[in-house]
Amino acid sequence: MNGEARNGGVLRLCALCCAMVLGAVLAACGGGGGAEEEFPSKQIEIIVPWDPGGGTDQTARQLASVAEETCGTNIIVSNQTGSTGAVGFQAAANAEPDGHTIGLATVEISMINHLGVAEVTPEDVRGVMQYNFDPAAISVGADTDYRSIDDLISAAESGQNIRVGTSGTGSIWHVAFAGMAQKAGVAENMTNVPFDGAAPAIQAVLGGQIEATSASGAEVRPQVESGDLRPLAVMADERLDILPDTPTLKEEGIDWTTGAWRGLVVPNDTPDDRVETLNRCFKEAYDSEQFRQFMEQNGFGMQYKPADEFEAFMDEEYERFGRIIESLDIRQQ
């Protein structure tokens, strides 16, 4: 009896201990919950998977400098580059899911798994918001006879080989025109000529070595304005502000939109309320005059999607690129 009582006592003591520990945990959680209003409680880090000075890095730093005020904390940008962005995406996916580490997701996160470059996919992260979309533009030399995208497609249909310069095999600009060619049924007669970036591809069009180039509107803008390049179509839902006279592919009867996009993501287990807070203060930064001006001046297209829409969009893109990349047969190994 006595032993039992003692046992019971021990059990009770255990229960008490458990309760206390539980209480402490709850208190801690409560404390965390209480501090929710204070989130972010420390410095926020944005992981940029591309080199400093590039387009993605520039937009991220610009957004971060405004968001320091709207989010009320220090924001640092760190560049973790390599493997077509995979290093940075993976780092963002593996970070502490407390909202203090944000990843910068670019269109490549929906592509590289299909390309066989890395394992990471949009499934590994959670969307916070999209802030940019730069649709692909197809351009030809101004002294050629191709006056519309129709002219170019008809030439391909009649058996002529249309050589399209891009910034590399498996790049978004390659996939963009290849998808268009598939939609138009001329995939056989449009050849990708990969260069080391948009500039040499544009040079080859100007020099008459190839017929067309697929690049972002901002990348061809200088040569379009000087009258050397003629943009035939942009792959967006609406015309671009920087190329107002260029029709969309949809206007020309080809239902195909694609291009490069950029957005913010967090690790999968980040709590809803923190995602909301981040979305709110970064949206405020997105709306600021400073950010808007920067984007306009540098020709970056502004497009906003809230957290859930961006999440769904990344998944759709992942599906879509999977189909195109498979049909292009450019997967490594």
Added chain:
Amino acid sequence: MIFVGLAVGLVVGALPGLTATMAVAVLLPFTFALEPVPGMMLLVGVYGGALYAGSIPAILINTPGTPSAAATLIDGHPMARRGEAGQALSISVVASAVGGMLGAVMLALFAPRLADFALSFGPAEYFMLAVFALTIIASLSEGMLVKGLISGFLGLGIATIGVDPIQAYPRFSFGNPQLGAGIEFIAVLIGLFGVAEALTQFERLRGGASMGTTLGSFRLDLGRLRRLLPTTLGSTLLGFFVGVLPGTGGDIGSFVAYNEARRFARGEKKFGRGDPRGVAAAESANNASTAGALVPMLTLGIPGDSVSAILIGAITVHGLRPGPQLFTGSPDLVYGIFIGFFLAYAILLVLGLAGIRLWAQMMRVPTRFLWPTVLVLSVVGSYALRTSAFDVFVMLLAGVLGYFMLKGGYPLAPLVIGIIVGPIAETGFRRAMIISGGSYEWLLQPIPLVLLALTVASLALSLLRSRRSGGDV
């Protein structure tokens, strides 16, 4: 502004591993606060200063401070070893300044007309230009052709490591992502020259022998200057035109100019053994090529090299766009750049001549202190490239390779040429084949045909000379 830029450039250029591209990229944000013209002057000053300063360590310690100075050391370092470091440094300053100033004049006079020349170079032309550049290997290794070729092929092989530039397939990466990202060329350069030289010096030190510490006279007499003039002018012209072609810069320009200077020079035997003309050719060409690189940037909005790619950013941030409309829209900026470029090199001449005595003190440092310092700088420099320990490893490996190549009498320059030119040749050839749909007809187009003829002539001449001099072919 130019002065500040030059000072920064001199330091950066003289330190192996820090490149002009890095310095310009780091300073870029500061120019946002400045007016466009002073901002550009600052960056142009850095660019010019760094390119010149790369020759200082090339001459004194046989380690190029920037890739463009790799051709300078072929004759620059033997001169220093012979006790003529002062002469070599003086020639390098003067040739750099002449190359840069004449380049700026040519830029101002011909920029719009040269746009077409740059555009006429498509993949086929780049391929044949690269093949022509590869013949330099043959002429650089006269008398030891087999060893030169082995060295050259080694360079070509190293350049293939990483993601293939056309199909994006990893080559020789063995599943290692760092190998997949490719070998950093500058790390190889630092190891090949800096570390290998340090190892050789240590060995020499243990053997008791030491390098001559006399610097010789810094003063260039008029007769020597006059003898160097034809080489300098010719090389300036060549360097400028190579620079105009987007994607080819001072590194290729200086090797091509060096080779031509040697081909046309009387007493070409002295080249490679400390001929002042070699230093003058390489330095005037690589500085002239920077002016050339601005041609496609200003006229077409297409960067001629990595530095001018960053300069485009410096222009666009002010709401200006590079391209033909820049000449009509904001002539003050365009002419500001021309004048700034010219002034930068004029000031460089003064600053450089005043400074050479200072740089030369490096030679006074006893060998047992100097070379450990070089080793430390090599490690720091190669780490700074991409903040990657892998690059340090590559650099050390290249150092060991360089050491054994030196011991075995294998020339190092062909390896460097292989690494620089290999990717241009490969991508050019493969793009030309894609564009032509698999036929070789592009070989018969005018420019490739001319380059092909030059290539054959250049090879034939090298073989003939080797045979005549009785060297083993």
